[in-house]
Amino acid sequence: MARQLTKKDCDTAIGNLLEGPGYHLFESVFDAEEVAEANRIIHHFSDQASGATHFHGAHADKIHLQRRVWNLLNKGQVFVDMVQHPAVMQVFAKILGRQFILGSFAANRLLPGAPGQEPHIDYPYWDMHDLDEFPAGINAGFHMNCQSLISLHEFTPENGATALVPGSQKRGLYPQADHFAAEAIQLCCPPGSLLLFTGLIWHCSMPNNSAAERTSVLGQYLPKFVKPMEDLQASIDPAVEAAASPALRQLLGLDLRYPELLEEAEAGNAEGRSAAKG
Numbered sequence: 001m002a003r004q005l006t007k008k009d010c011d012t013a014i015g016n017l018l019e020g021p022g023y024h025l026f027e028s029v030f031d032a033e034e035v036a037e038a039n040r041i042i043h044h045f046s047d048q049a050s051g052a053t054h055f056h057g058a059h060a061d062k063i064h065l066q067r068r069v070w071n072l073l074n075k076g077q078v079f080v081d082m083v084q085h086p087a088v089m090q091v092f093a094k095i096l097g098r099q100f101i102l103g104s105f106a107a108n109r110l111l112p113g114a115p116g117q118e119p120h121i122d123y124p125y126w127d128m129h130d131l132d133e134f135p136a137g138i139n140a141g142f143h144m145n146c147q148s149l150i151s152l153h154e155f156t157p158e159n160g161a162t163a164l165v166p167g168s169q170k171r172g173l174y175p176q177a178d179h180f181a182a183e184a185i186q187l188c189c190p191p192g193s194l195l196l197f198t199g200l201i202w203h204c205s206m207p208n209n210s211a212a213e214r215t216s217v218l219g220q221y222l223p224k225f226v227k228p229m230e231d232l233q234a235s236i237d238p239a240v241e242a243a244a245s246p247a248l249r250q251l252l253g254l255d256l257r258y259p260e261l262l263e264e265a266e267a268g269n270a271e272g273r274s275a276a277k278g
């Protein structure tokens with residue numbers, strides 16, 4: 001069973017994300033059984049090379065070594081539990097607002113020899129290298145993305161442990177590869193660890209130069225007003241939705257009001273008013 005974290009642990013993480021280095025690592029949160037079950041399912045869905053991946057740079061010949069499995073919520077209870085770990089819910093509520101939602105829950109599986117990613121920042125910032133895509137004055141004043149990353153293997157320098165630049169989330173800028181290389185550190189951790197970070201932090205997965213695979217589960221969390229990256233409401237299995245806890249309902253945005261058909265509601269009200277008069 002997953003390890004529960006204290007309020008003090010969560011407060012420390014909130015401080016680190018908001019005012020500190022922009023990330024917090026909780027080591028060994030998910031147990032060996034959960035990690036094995038998650039790996040088993042991810043293998044099942046990615047034994048064949050998958051198409052769409054992200055930030056793979058100039059390594060087109062090696063894309064098949066970097067495999068994504070999307071929409072994990074439909075693929076096993078272990079992912080339904082991981083996505084709403086109480087520490088994730090507590091920490092991100094303070095950063096993204098009480099009714100924050102999920103944008104994606106997917107796996108990044110790097111086979112031996114997989115290349116590293118380009119340094120990047122995450123959706124909805126991921127094309128911020130072109131500022132014309134964004135409202136004037138976009139900056140790091142508040143956060144429109146928080147990420148969770150669960151390590152499903154031990155992460156080491158050799159197998160491509162996630163690299164990031166502490167404090168870069170305050171810059172509100174898209175990373176340049178040479179600046180990233182000069183400042184980045186790698187986060188090594190045991191399997192089942194839970195890394196939380198803000199999407200504006202410069203980061204990427206590094207090359208897997210080991211003889212074994214290395215997998216992460218990536219959760220994308222957004223304020224209620226940012227459009228999710230995966231259309232989870234359209235793709236969620238009705239059985240998963242029917243069994244959803246209040247936290248999962250919140251993450252799926254099932255109880256958010258807008259957009260609504262306000263004109264029809266208005267017409268209905270007007271009809272009601274004239275019927276009452278007449």
Ligand SMILES: O=C(O)CCC(=O)C(=O)O
Pocket residue numbers: 054055108117122149160161162163203204205206216218
């Ligand atoms: O797996 C990792 O270490 C990070 C992956 C990542 O940042 C991404 O795919 O956007």
